[in-house]
Amino acid sequence: MCGINGIFSHSKQTYIPQVTNMNKAMEHRGPDDHGIWSAEGITLGHQRLSIIDLSSAGHQPMSTPNGNLTIVFNGEIYNFEEIKKELNYPFTSHSDTEVILAAWQQWGIKCLDKLNGMFAFAIWDEQQKKITLVRDRLGIKPLYYYYNNKTLVFSSEIRSILASNLVPKAIDTTGIGDYLRYQTVQAPNTILKDIFMVEPGTYIAIQTDNLSLKKEKWWHIDHCSLNVPDTYNEIKEEVRKQFYDSVKRRLVADVPFGAFLSGGIDSSAVVGAMSKVSNRQVKTFNISFAEKEFSEAKYASHIAKLHQTDHTEIQLSPNDFLQHLPQALNSIDHPSGDGPNTWMVSKATKDAGITMALSGLGGDELFGGYAIFNRMAKLEGNKSLWKLPLPLRKLSGTLLQKVKPGVASDKLNALLNLDKYDFISQYAISRQVLLDNKVNELLSYNINQEHLPIELIKNYHLGNKEVLSRVSISEISTYMQNVLLRDSDQMSMAHALEVRVPFLDHELVEFMLSVPDRFKYPTSPKKLLVDSLKDLLPDYIVNREKMGFVFPWSEWLKKDLYALADHHINALANRSYFNYNALTKLWKEFNSNNPSVTYSRIWPLVVLNHWMEKNGIV
Template identity: 75%
Template sequence: MCGINGIFSHNKQSYLPQVQQMNKAMAHRGPDDKGTFSSDYITLGHQRLSIIDLSSAGHQPMHTPDQRYTIVYNGEIYNFPDIKKELNYPFQSQTDTEVILAAWQTWGNACLHKLNGMFTFAIWDDKEKSLTLVRDRLGIKPLYYFYDNEKLLFSSELRSLLASNLIPRQIDPEGLTDYLRYQTVQAPNTIVKNVRMLEPGSYLEIKADKKSLITKKWWHIDKCQSEVPGSYQEVKAEVAKRFYASVERRLVADVPFGAFLSGGIDSSAVVGAMAQVSNRQVKTFNISFAEKEFSEAKYASHIAQLHQTDHTEINLSPNDFLRELPNALNAIDHPSGDGPNTWVVSKVTKQAGVTMALSGLGGDELFAGYPIFNRMAKLESYKALYRLPLGLRKTLGSALQKVKPGVASNKMKALLSLKNYDFATQYSISRQVLLDDRVNQLLHTPAQSPHLPIELLKSFSLNDKSILTKVSISEVSTYMQNVLLRDSDQMSMAHALEVRVPFLDHELVEFMLSVPDKFKYPHSPKKLLVDALPHLLPDYIVNRQKMGFVFPWSEWLKKDLYELGTHHISQLAQRPYFKVDALTDLWTQFNNNNPSVTYSRLWPLIVLNHWMEKNEID
């Protein structure tokens, strides 16, 4: 795992000083080595975190023997030994980097379909004078870029692009609207004007003699298919087979490794599989709280004892977290409504001598674990409601809002106010943090930009999909990729810790997106996963209340973090996009326990202002 960056110039200008500054800005991603390469049209930079082949043979940028191809790469290819056997190439290292380079030289971009892993990389072709940027199927690793018809800048981190001082530090108005709606910005947009993200499963090409970018999808989540057996017993067996294979693939490393263990179904399954396939004791890490109602420590401890792991419990009080919060906020690369939890557990994991850790991220998205799966299934079954007159439905929504005020009734009112039933719109409203009427109250200019998640989902081929598969595709392509994965990357790499996600092995994902709904959710969330791995998931884990890495934010923001919140909300209110009274009133409503204004509506705003201050964003 590493950090990559570079600058391509149509006019052959050298940008070595700028790339060195970009490297410096993300040195935390790769403290083991650094390198640059500069030639006509191209300057590349790399920061290395050594995971496989720790020797100097893994130095990047890396070249083919004939010097035609040069690569900078961030990620892990888990099946690289198998690919290596297919190649006739004079290998000089044991790295997966060199395998990608050799595969590209042999097969070109067709090699992408052979890769199993998480990755972004850039390959310079000195003969064709072309640069290709590539991102993995599921967007596990980020890649940002900026193009102004003269030069293309790219990097693993947004702050690295900003460090070049070649990009205007301006908020993108559409990105801001998207952020207020969804606590993130949907790729390919970002919060910074004219900075884009390469979309998952895509590659980008640019050539010296053509002032245009070509982007193409090389993997489509809505079109992937896998053969599924007809019986439940066979499906369970296939799930177990693919899951174990995924975990085992992700244990290949030349450094100490561990796992995040919340004590929930997903992380417990990962730890249990690790313990069975690994030849060394697994290290596990759990966050617990002084507030017992928020603590999952006892469940994590049960799993640790069951599998005899080397277990570390991280006990936090509000004061502990308050001391860590400034550092966690400073680690945020692209603003988001999530992340400090991963920062804390990553810090302790790294301090324990672990350089690579496995996470249960992705289990909810594949196995229908979130409440939104049940909600969307119910909405689908209530489609007949949309035959009622719109006025009547609006009246019903308003009545519900009065009887039971809160976030859920506000969203139901918005859903009932739609002209027709539409899956993409229904899903996106269900996932909104601030609804459009609230966004319009906060901004001087009413939000007119389209909902990016709606546009994305409408571009997919979903008509032939079952409802739970539709929700899985939606969750993976929006919330997971643009909140969970982005935060996991930026917060773990702040400590030079690599996080691997077994549930997002593309072979497992493709299979699960092909499994019929009747096997996924007959009566309870994640039943298929539980039934497939009964020996890893005891009843006391399966049947307990789901919590996840939940911080007691509401209590903290009203007490220990009140001054922090007041400062950032006040500062944000002074920025030209926002109405002062509306934003300060939102903060007041939260502190007065308005059920429609929960902590998750305020925290993204606090993060946004902190990020803008730190990065000097206009």
């Protein structure tokens, strides 16, 4: 796990000072080693966090013996040893980086189909004078870029791109609108104008003699259509096999490792499987709170005892959190409504001497763990409701808001106001943090009516998918990739901690997206996963109320964090693209316990202004 960056230019200029600055801006991602390589028109930089082959032989940037190919790589290839056996190459290291180089030399872009892992890399072809940026199938590792038809600047982090001093710090007002809607900006866009993300399962390429940027998908999540067994028992066996295989792959490391353990189904499954396949005692880490209604410590402790892990519980008070919050906020590379929780558990894990940890992220998206799965299935089953006259539906929605005010009623009213039933529009509204009417109130300009998630999902071929797989694809492609995975990366790498996610093994993902709804409908919490791993998931864990890994934000924002939040809300309200009266009114409504203004409507605004101040964005 590392940080990569580079600058490519159609001129013959090199950019060693700029890439040196870019490396320094992300030293936290790779404190073990650093390197810069340069040739005419291309300069590559790397910060290394050593996980596999800790020797100097794994130094990057790395080139082939003939000097034709040079790579900077961030991530892990779990099956690199198997791929290595297929290659005729004079290997000088035991690193997966060198395997990618050899595979690219032998098979070119087709080598991507063989890689099982999480990765983002850039590879320079000296003969073709061509730079190619590649991102893994599920978007586990980030990769940002700026291109002005003359110069390409790319990096694992936006801050590093800005450190080049070649890219303007200009806010994207469309991105602001979508950030308010979804507490993030969906790839390929970012919060900044002209800075983009390489999309998951995509590569981009530019050649010196051609100004155009070529972008192609090399893996398609909507094309997953495998032959699956006919019976539930056979499907359970396959889920179990693939899950165990995935966990086992992710235990390959030359450094101490552990796992995040919340005490929920997903993290408990990961820890249970680790304890079965690892030849050493598993180290587990849990954050607990003084506020017992938010604490999952007792469940985590139960799983730790069941699997005899070396367990560490970190209890947080508001004072603890306040002490670390400035550092957590400073670690945010792209603003988001989530993240400090991962920062805290990552810090504790790294402080305990762990360099790599496994996480249960992705289990909800694959096995129907979120309420949105049932909600979308119910909407699909009742889509005839949208055949009723629009005035009648509008009246019903308005009455519901008056009788039962709150976020759920606000969203149902918005759904009833749609002209017709449409899965994509229904999904997008269900996932919004702030609805369009509220966003328009908060901003001094009218937002684009098109939602990035809608545009993204429209490009998928979902017509042949059943509703639960459609929801899984939508969740993976929006909320998971652009909130959960991005936050997991930036907050863990702030501590030089690598996080691996067994549920996002692409083979398991492809299988689960091919399983018919009748086998995975969540009549009980993540039923198919639980039934497949019964020995790892006791009833005590399965049948408890789902809490999720959250902090008691509402209470903290109104008390311990009030001064911080008040400063950033008022500073944001004074920016030209916000409506001062509307934004300060929203803050007052939150503090007056308005049920339609929850903490998740406020905290992203605090983060946004802090990030803009920190990065000098006006």
